[in-house]
Amino acid sequence: MAGDGVRLAVLIDADNTSPKFAEALLAEIAKYGTAHARRAYGDWTGNQLNGWKEQLLKQSIQPIQQFAYTVGKNATDSAMVIDAMDLLYSDRFDGFCIVSSDSDFTRLAARIRESGLIVYGFGARKTPEPFVAACDKFIYIENLAYEDPDVPAKPGAAPRARRTAAQLKGDTRLVNLLRTAVEAASDDDGWAALGGVGSIMTKQRPDFDSRTYGFAKLSDLFEATTLFEVRRRKNSDGQQAGVFVKDRRTPEPNS
Structure with missing residues (x-):
């Protein structure tokens, strides 16, 4: 709630x-x-x-x-x-x-x-x-x-350094958490709604926060690992309707 x-x-x-x-x-x-x-x-x-x-x-x-x-x-x-x-x-x-x-x-x-x-x-x-x-x-x-590196920092506040792709991929605990959550929330095609993924991750690790790794948004963290595909869907008026992620290791249907 x-x-x-x-x-x-x-x-x-x-x-x-x-x-x-x-x-x-x-x-x-x-x-x-x-x-x-x-x-x-x-x-x-x-x-x-x-x-x-x-x-x-x-x-x-x-x-x-x-x-x-x-x-x-x-x-x-x-x-x-x-x-x-x-x-x-x-x-x-x-x-x-x-x-x-x-x-x-x-x-x-x-x-x-x-x-x-x-x-x-x-x-x-x-x-x-x-x-x-x-x-x-x-x-x-x-x-x-935390200050988002993409937003001008407030006076006296230094941006938190973003982890590189190599650093993120080298964090076994993080990668396992991301992949487990995506797998649990994914549909038959391997795509998972980001909201559901985030909910599962919080249940597994209450202290998980993308800001810990230097990213204001969970979707940005997924993209930065280069291990996942991120798809942003928009509705008819151009507003974002949802963000979906997929493990790049997941084979395409009928492939």
Whole structure:
């Protein structure tokens, strides 16, 4: 479930998430639904979260105060889990966005999914795999600063280097993922709708993102590997009606 009408609860672990990603984070979340609840957790009485304070007002994020009662214990995690369960039982949301790089939220993500709600995770590349795997989709916040090389870069933002065809073909894990997804979604002629392919890939690897490889669009990534054919179909008024991919190893019918 994603798109218009989807009600999302956004819970941010401000203790281990950089405020520089705040604007891009909310923009990314808007692709999946509407953030009806926006909460950031941490000890706001100290100076360590000063960078977040400006973003709270700018992005309309509600700060949730959590004192660090004991040194070495993360009280913020407990507060987020308690609030998440309260929001879950309110039956007012269709999904959750958990913003943290902490594996302590693995069980929370799994519990929310068990209730039939979708979970989007956001964290740094250091995020442990169990938390990544517990989410329906996981987005690395480093990718949110991505700039499309075909679009003029924003001041101070450097474009992410695109992987070459050789580098992409040499990534066995990536190639196997692409080919497995295309095969699973393909018709009798070997062609697969890109939307279906992307859905299968996300189910297999929640953290898959074409931006990781330097491509804003999945279709561009497929083309760049040179291992697939990409066909863009247009409707009668010239608008793109769909993108289809086919493994070049797939034989033509009756060949």
